[in-house]
Amino acid sequence: MSLELATRALERAVAAGAHSGDAVLVEDESTEVRVRDNAIDHVTQARERCLGLRLFVATEGGLRQAITSTSDLAGDAVDRLAQDTVALARATAADPNAGLPDSGFALDFPELELFDPADADIDVDRHVGDARAAEAAARAVDPRIVNSEGSSSDSQLTRVAYANTAGFAGDYQRAGHSLVSSPIAAENGEMQTDYWFAVARRRSELESPESVGRRAAERALAQLGGKRIATCEVPVIFDPPTARGILGNLAACVSGYAVYRQSSFLAEKLGERIASDAVTIIDDGRLPGGLGSKPFDGEGLPTGRKTVVENGILRSFLLDHYSARKLGLASTGNASRSAGSAPGVAPTNLWIEPGAQSLDELVQTMGRGLLVTKLFGHGFNPVTGDFSRGAAGVWIENGEAVHPVEEITVAGNLADMLADIDAVGNDLLWMGSVAAPSLRVSRMTVAGE
Amino acid sequence: MTQPDNNRAAALFQERFGIDERALDAALGTTLERQVDHADLFFEYTTQDSVALEEGIVKSGDRHLTQGVGVRAQSGERQGYAHADDIDLESVQLAATTARAIADAGGGETAVSTRGGPAVPSHDLYPIALAPTDVPIEEKVALLDAIDRYARALDPHVSQVMASVVSQNRHLMIAASDGTWVSDVQPLIRLNVSVIVESGGRRENGYQGMGGRMELSGVLTADGWHPLVDEAVRLALVNLEAVPCPAGTMDVVLGPGWPGVLLHEAVGHGLEGDFNRKKTSVFSDRIGERVAAPGVTVVDDGTIPGRRGSLNVDDEGTKTQRTVLIEDGILRGYMQDRLNARLMGQAPTGNGRRESYAHLPMPRMTNTFMLAGQDDPEEILHSVRNGLYAVSFGGGQVDITNGKFVFQCTEAYRIEDGQVTAPVRGATLIGNGPDVLTRVSRIGNDLEMDWGVGTCGKDGQGVPVGVGQPTLRIDQITVGGTEG
Numbered sequence: 001m002s003l004e005l006a007t008r009a010l011e012r013a014v015a016a017g018a019h020s021g022d023a024v025l026v027e028d029e030s031t032e033v034r035v036r037d038n039a040i041d042h043v044t045q046a047r048e049r050c051l052g053l054r055l056f057v058a059t060e061g062g063l064r065q066a067i068t069s070t071s072d073l074a075g076d077a078v079d080r081l082a083q084d085t086v087a088l089a090r091a092t093a094a095d096p097n098a099g100l101p102d103s104g105f106a107l108d109f110p111e112l113e114l115f116d117p118a119d120a121d122i123d124v125d126r127h128v129g130d131a132r133a134a135e136a137a138a139r140a141v142d143p144r145i146v147n148s149e150g151s152s153s154d155s156q157l158t159r160v161a162y163a164n165t166a167g168f169a170g171d172y173q174r175a176g177h178s179l180v181s182s183p184i185a186a187e188n189g190e191m192q193t194d195y196w197f198a199v200a201r202r203r204s205e206l207e208s209p210e211s212v213g214r215r216a217a218e219r220a221l222a223q224l225g226g227k228r229i230a231t232c233e234v235p236v237i238f239d240p241p242t243a244r245g246i247l248g249n250l251a252a253c254v255s256g257y258a259v260y261r262q263s264s265f266l267a268e269k270l271g272e273r274i275a276s277d278a279v280t281i282i283d284d285g286r287l288p289g290g291l292g293s294k295p296f297d298g299e300g301l302p303t304g305r306k307t308v309v310e311n312g313i314l315r316s317f318l319l320d321h322y323s324a325r326k327l328g329l330a331s332t333g334n335a336s337r338s339a340g341s342a343p344g345v346a347p348t349n350l351w352i353e354p355g356a357q358s359l360d361e362l363v364q365t366m367g368r369g370l371l372v373t374k375l376f377g378h379g380f381n382p383v384t385g386d387f388s389r390g391a392a393g394v395w396i397e398n399g400e401a402v403h404p405v406e407e408i409t410v411a412g413n414l415a416d417m418l419a420d421i422d423a424v425g426n427d428l429l430w431m432g433s434v435a436a437p438s439l440r441v442s443r444m445t446v447a448g449e
Numbered sequence: 450m451t452q453p454d455n456n457r458a459a460a461l462f463q464e465r466f467g468i469d470e471r472a473l474d475a476a477l478g479t480t481l482e483r484q485v486d487h488a489d490l491f492f493e494y495t496t497q498d499s500v501a502l503e504e505g506i507v508k509s510g511d512r513h514l515t516q517g518v519g520v521r522a523q524s525g526e527r528q529g530y531a532h533a534d535d536i537d538l539e540s541v542q543l544a545a546t547t548a549r550a551i552a553d554a555g556g557g558e559t560a561v562s563t564r565g566g567p568a569v570p571s572h573d574l575y576p577i578a579l580a581p582t583d584v585p586i587e588e589k590v591a592l593l594d595a596i597d598r599y600a601r602a603l604d605p606h607v608s609q610v611m612a613s614v615v616s617q618n619r620h621l622m623i624a625a626s627d628g629t630w631v632s633d634v635q636p637l638i639r640l641n642v643s644v645i646v647e648s649g650g651r652r653e654n655g656y657q658g659m660g661g662r663m664e665l666s667g668v669l670t671a672d673g674w675h676p677l678v679d680e681a682v683r684l685a686l687v688n689l690e691a692v693p694c695p696a697g698t699m700d701v702v703l704g705p706g707w708p709g710v711l712l713h714e715a716v717g718h719g720l721e722g723d724f725n726r727k728k729t730s731v732f733s734d735r736i737g738e739r740v741a742a743p744g745v746t747v748v749d750d751g752t753i754p755g756r757r758g759s760l761n762v763d764d765e766g767t768k769t770q771r772t773v774l775i776e777d778g779i780l781r782g783y784m785q786d787r788l789n790a791r792l793m794g795q796a797p798t799g800n801g802r803r804e805s806y807a808h809l810p811m812p813r814m815t816n817t818f819m820l821a822g823q824d825d826p827e828e829i830l831h832s833v834r835n836g837l838y839a840v841s842f843g844g845g846q847v848d849i850t851n852g853k854f855v856f857q858c859t860e861a862y863r864i865e866d867g868q869v870t871a872p873v874r875g876a877t878l879i880g881n882g883p884d885v886l887t888r889v890s891r892i893g894n895d896l897e898m899d900w901g902v903g904t905c906g907k908d909g910q911g912v913p914v915g916v917g918q919p920t921l922r923i924d925q926i927t928v929g930g931t932e933g
Contacts, residue, residue: 042809044530048517068513071515093508147729261503376855383645388876389929447879449698
């Protein structure tokens with residue numbers, strides 16, 4: 001049904017004068033429940049369907065492109081969309097690199113365990129029960145957990161259908177389930193909040209509500225009594241939730257678009273050392289149950305496994321067809337495509353390979369320094385690599401936690417930070433499609449008093 | 450001001466989708482079959498187009514249509530919400546049934562008042578003759594081509610120019626169980642220019658955007674867009690000279706305009722009604738208390754004509770207003786949507802906003818700014834012996850519960866012996882919201898609003914906002930940099 005609609009849209013587009021193009025139809029059903037203390041805060045249910053079209057018209061000098069989307073699929077709306085898209089494309093400039101891939105489309109559709117039929121029965125009451133359990137578990141940890149921003153439980157089922165005029169058509173389903181808890185700890189007039197969340201393709205693989213609530217409460221409690229520290233240069237450890245943020249910054253710098261636009265500090269570094277040899281980074285779109293897994297990318301090309309950084313050497317950028325052509329390389333199957341936006345590049349499942357030591361061992365062998373458990377603000381410049389973000393965490397002396405730290409920044413340049421990673425933890429943690437273990441950077445500037 | 454055809458939105462939903470008074474009454478009646486405190490329907494039909502230029506050519510044009518309906522039922526603190534992207538009688542009824550099912554324990558409104566047709570908002574802050582989405586795409590392409598040529602001619606170090614123009618036209622209609630029935634058409638434009646400059650192997654970028662709820666004609670002329678490109682190129686060239694930023698605690702002077710994002714982060718979010726009802730904000734229960742230095746007056750004003758954060762009515766149909774949040778340093782009020790106003794026994798302030806029909810409304814800011822003081826901006830700079838002059842920011846973030854905020858400078862300079870000296874790179878400011886406003890020691894006489902570029906994120910929803918302030922001196926704030 002969905003594939004038929006996508007295919008029909010393309011037929012209309014060709015009839016309206018398109019040279020080539022592709023169509024994606026995304027259908028979503030979702031339920032979300034939030035509970036505060038024992039009371040329901042809100043329940044939201046939705047179903048949505050959106051068609052995205054990318055069409056090319058042929059002119060001298062290359063193809064011209066336009067991208068449109070609509071959730072109005074009634075009557076002749078799709079026909080009109082196809083005509084409008086062709087007209088829009090005629091107004092843009094010819095681009096010699098524009099166009100679809102002409103071959104190499106995905107042939108096999110491996111079972112990626114992206115949904116569990118048993119989860120079809122999850123109803124609102126189940127979500128309410130799970131959110132209440134997370135909330136109760138958070139409050140039970142300590143009497144200083146006095147309030148909360150609530151705990152949420154949600155499920156989403158998505159169907160993606162993709163077709164192009166080069167002859168590829170395919171579809172798949174994926175589910176997402178998540179639990180979040182955000183308790184507030186208070187003592188002596190001070191309030192601190194933190195959160196913990198779990199996300200999985202199958203409900204049965206989701207961390208339990210009790211565990212999510214407990215870990216969220218423990219993180220909020222750990223920040224009570226936080227102090228500022230004097231400005232200093234020390235070793236810094238990032239725990240897995242904050243380390244994955246740094247990997248996300250790095251991912252933006254290896255995107256083919258940032259590279260050909262020369263807006264990445266890694267643009268000319270392919271094949272060169274960009275990190276210490278403790279760092280190996282993999283992108284794999286076919287990890288069973290992976291939150292970034294899919295059988296084919298946003299252009300119908302097969303997803304796969306590639307080593308982005310191997311023992312510190314930059315081995316691959318992340319590329320779609322267009323950015324690959326611009327760079328004279330081949331697509332890495334990293335085209336991302338939602339119905340409502342232009343194609344781009346995104347990691348699939350991207351992670352830093354874990355090392356041998358636990359987080360505790362990294363702390364014990366650090367001596368004096370900072371363990372970062374919270375990063376905020378957006379202080380990263382991909383063009384220069386300059387990194388400067390707000391942080392909170394724990395001050396470490398002689399390898400032991402001394403007191404919580406707050407209202408500080410950690411700053412450096414990502415190029416130096418990557419080179420200065422002297423240890424990688426064994427605690428790789430999946431909280432999304434980008435994941436990292438704990439990372440220790442031998443030297444960063446911490447700004448405080 | 451004229452009262453143009455704002456009922457265009459109501460007419461669109463009736464003619465295109467058959468949503469008339471009977472349909473609204475039927476859907477509201479369904480939600481009200483069980484006792485609820487409040488129920489509302491939100492219809493949206495938004496068209497958006499954008500064209501983007503890079504490497505000297507407009508490589509793509511985009512056009513997107515977002516349409517849908519959201520139905521909400523409230524009882525006590527509970528809200529049930531269902532939304533769908535088909536706007537038809539069947540979807541609306543189904544959503545109404547879903548919404549009321551999870552909010553069925555209230556009491557209060559049980560009948561729909563007489564409506565008498567859709568109302569037009571009682572002020573019209575963005576009267577336009579031609580919707581920006583109706584301007585031919587060729588004119589937008591020509592604008593971007595002109596921007597590219599102009600930027601490259603400005604300075605030989607310019608190596609990349611990226612520019613885009615985004616046009617939006619949002620039709621919305623709200624009908625509620627208290628008899629509210631109002632519609633609005635909200636135009637929004639935005640022009641973005643980003644350049645990369647190269648010199649001696651070093652590469653830096655500069656960005657500037659501008660926009661608001663206005664016709665596109667204002668930016669299609671050279672007088673309209675030249676200042677934007679000049680600013681982006683100037684910023685990039687300044688950053689080419691920038692040295693590493695010092696780290697530590699120092700006196701900081703904030704420039705006028707966009708640095709008002711500090712107010713937005715440091716105090717604005719903490720004054721939103723939901724956080725205060727739940728007592729999760731550092732400002733909870735502090736009305737009437739001193740929260741800022743004398744002379745500091747902060748307002749949220751959704752009624753400034755043409756501005757990005759302005760609205761005729763909020764997304765719950767409440768007329769927007771000017772709300773004094775802090776007056777001469779004393780906390781005066783919170784920003785409210787209907788739910789939190791009702792639960793706190795206060796009046797709604799026209800701050801109930803949502804990203805789209807697919808989102809529940811929340812208390813959100815509109816245009817938030819500090820009023821001007823008496824001091825000469827030059828003199829404020831000279832008053833600081835050694836510190837930082839922060840002129841522009843990339844963005845910020847706040848933790849409502851402990852008040853910690855952070856934001857990133859995109860243009861900043863050292864102040865040495867009362868003189869502005871070298872530009873610095875990678876500077877971040879961090880502080881504590883309730884604390885920082887008590888450290889405001891000088892307030893300039895030069896209030897400016899930003900260029901019309903702010904998007905505020907909260908709970909996963911982005912809405913357009915405005916910020917502003919005069920030049921400010923803040924004593925002893927932590928600057929994150931790399932030079933110890």
